[in-house]
Amino acid sequence: MKNIYLSSYLAIKEVIRNRVRFLMVALVIALITLLVLFIAALGEGLSNANRQYVANLDAQLIVFLEKSDFSITASRLETNTVKAVRRVEGVADAGPIHTSNSEIVSLPEPLKISVLGVEAERPGMPLLIEGRQFRGGEAREAVMDRSVALRTGLAVGDEIEIRSTQGTEDRFYDLKIVGLVEEQAYFFQPTIFVPPATWELIRPQSASDLESDTPYPNIIAVKLTDPASTEEMRLRLTNQISNIEVANIQTTINNIPGYTAQQGTVQTQGAFTLLIGVLVIGGFFQIQILQKIPQIGVLKAIGSSNLVVGLSAVIQIIVVTAIGVGIGAMLNYLFSLGLPPTIPLEFNGMRSVIAILLLLLIGPLGGLVSIIYAIRIEPLKALRLG
């Protein structure tokens, strides 16, 4: 207890009396923090923009076409597969999901969107937070994700016009927005939901596709009676239905085109930034210890134990790192307030928390060599140097 008191006394006094120097280091740490948190937020944001819809599905398994390698775009299923899946014991419900891209053109600036064809009240259709479900048939109704509303100012009740290239022509379709859902971004784009028949009508397609009116789903979202039985059900589905392969939600997310590669890139960037942080802090404290040899010699010569000297170095590094990370996190928060919704940064994710914990660790880690060095300094050095 007395040792901790003495060490803190030394550590804090030194920081206060050399506050400019230590503030500079804290600012460097703050910048590194800012960078790491931005990368973490970018990772979280990109990841969300890519997988949000799949991650929030009310389903445990996803059915793909056999040999599609769990790629949503490569998979195209027969329409009757949905019924077959529903008949399998242990399946509570199943819903087809049709994916494609389009563009809202009835806006000052056109907006690229994901158009998802799903059945109302079935897995694949998210919970409404406003308005009502779309109707099928000739109604031409859609439900939009809040991200569409945020970017365009559209509201429930508005009409939109979308453009799709079908065959060799651009065709335009009017849709009425009747409902709102949230957190459903897919494939980096804001999303609208329409019934399968509407989807088949309005989606971009090639001339040969135009011949048929049948909407073939890309995948099927399967909700299980017992959500814990995913592995068992995966095997049962694969055995009972031909020409399919089945994955859980996490596998599906990992196989969204580019998802794994992109997350890997972002994580590598984050790791390197942390490493640079460790080196910068390590370098600073090492140089500082070299300058402090005489004073540490005196401390030891007049009877400070190695424990006190080492502990005070540790406390000092922790204090300076904490101040730096604190400043960095605050700057980061201020920045996040001023960012437009188009930039995919997500600051309140688990990743930011992990990043902050790692950042707090880089100080002691970087300073480790200098701490060991401090403990090894001989008190006699105080007498002979200078």
Next chain:
Amino acid sequence: MSNVALEVRDLVKSFTVDGLTINAVDNVSFKIRSGEFVALVGPSGSGKTTLLSIMAALLTPTSGQVLIDGVDLASMNERLRVKLRREKIGFTFQSNNLIPFLTAQENVEFMLRLNGRVDHASRLRSGELLARLGLQDRLHNLPGQMSGGQQQRVAIARALIHQPAVVLADEPTASLDTERALQVVETFAHLIHENNRAGIIVTHDLRMCQFVDRVLQMQDGKLVRQYKTRDEIRDLVRGSVH
């Protein structure tokens, strides 16, 4: 007769550099009692700092013994030596004495903090001690804001504040003008006598010896002569003046 605070027996310290061995301290023996103030004189390189470092448990001798308050330093492990340094020894170094980020008063009080004895009374005492050494206006100055001589005086206060058995001062007056130096050594002597400590002061300047009870003269690591009586010391001081 008061007790022996420090005893050195047949002390030898040799250094080997490039195959050449020199005895920096060569078979030295003496005793110092509590309340006795002793000067250690000798030319540069005669082994004064080396001897002091061994007595302060900072350096282990090649052979021989050092006893502080009757306890042999050789019988102690490093932990006990650290404890001894902070409780029983006061030390001022030839240079680099103070903790640069603590003020004069904080440097002095740190010795008490180390011993877990800092309180309001001790704070007053450290202020008084610094005032007696002529530093009443410098209590809150950092070492970087003080002259070399002022720093040495702070170091003297730090070496005395915790009432150690033995006070060892390595050339504390080297960077003071003669007038100031004499004043400081006189105060030093008073403090040693008042508090009944054993004090050793290393000096080049024989005039400083007028305030001490005994002078030990070293040459080439050996203790070559002792000046014990008032008259002997007076003659030594006079000889240096002429």
